[in-house]
Amino acid sequence: MKLYKKGDETSYTLGVFPTIELLIQKPEMVKRVVVHSSIEQNKGYPVIQDLCEKYHIQIDVHDRTIEKLSPKNNCYAIGVFQTYTSLLHNGNHVVLEHPMDMGNMGTIMRTMLGFGYKDLVIIKPAVDIFDPKVIRASMGAIFHLNIAFYDTFEDYHTQFSKREFYPFMLKGAQNIHQVKAVKPYSLIFGNESHGLDDRYLNYGQSVFIPHSEDIDSLNLSMALTIALFHFSKEQWEGKEVLKENV
Structure with a gap:
């Protein structure tokens, strides 16, 4: 998996919480979730597992991908998703x-x-x-x-x-x-x-x-x-x- 470049058709989250938000709000756009082998220590991992099971999304354990894409050492999950467009509501x-x-x-x-x-x-x-x-x-x-x-x-x-x-x-x-x-x-x-x-x-x-x-x-x-x-x-x-x- 390569580093994101402007205009790419796919992007990714960095971290457990943004990945959970992606899975809750845009599950149809998620291609897969990549996690670090030490993620089991994180209390958000069961949430990621439940959401991936619910929406039939693959979870890959791959430390090298995490280390390549994340500039920080405390990143345990990456959610890979298709970029998308959305329509405005007629509110504020x-x-x-x-x-x-x-x-x-x-x-x-x-x-x-x-x-x-x-x-x-x-x-x-x-x-x-x-x-x-x-x-x-x-x-x-x-x-x-x-x-x-x-x-x-x-x-x-x-x-x-x-x-x-x-x-x-x-x-x-x-x-x-x-x-x-x-x-x-x-x-x-x-x-x-x-x-x-x-x-x-x-x-x-x-x-x-x-x-x-x-x-x-x-x-x-x-x-x-x-x-x-x-x-x-x-x-x-x-x-x-x-x-x-x-």
Whole structure:
């Protein structure tokens, strides 16, 4: 088995937890699972065994494959799967223009899932979402999301014109704390380095996130986290949510 290259028809997870997420969410796309001989020490292995038996997926024990594909020593499982496309739902979307950082992309996917957003729009060119580094950074959240690519924002806007658009910009006209979201909506974010250009001022209600003068801007993943928290507040009010002991 070879290392993943951008555009390959198959990719793979790195680690037990992302592999379990793949098996639960996209079992029809899984070709096989490769495990390390020491995986029996891992409490997630019985889960992998049960899911592979349920979906008739082959498990291979092959230490050299694990060592070849994983840059870390604590990887006990790899899920090999067919790359795929998905369709967007007509709910609330997150739109990213030209995202290029793999770690950022994985973090964004996990953050989206944490706040209940499952539709991601990516304007090309962009990072390869099926790169194993992205999948690992997302902790398997990628397999919960509907992800669609567009050549231009205008192409996306034409298809989903009957919704509210909120581009996040330094030149945004309205403070995020004053924005009352109208559903369905799209939250739009620019590249890690350049943000959104001025043409986005013509789309919907532009928004800025206030911060102190001690910094020039927030990074993409931080701005997105603040935005998703603000725009999803209503759905969490009065609900019991998962709490972890720290």
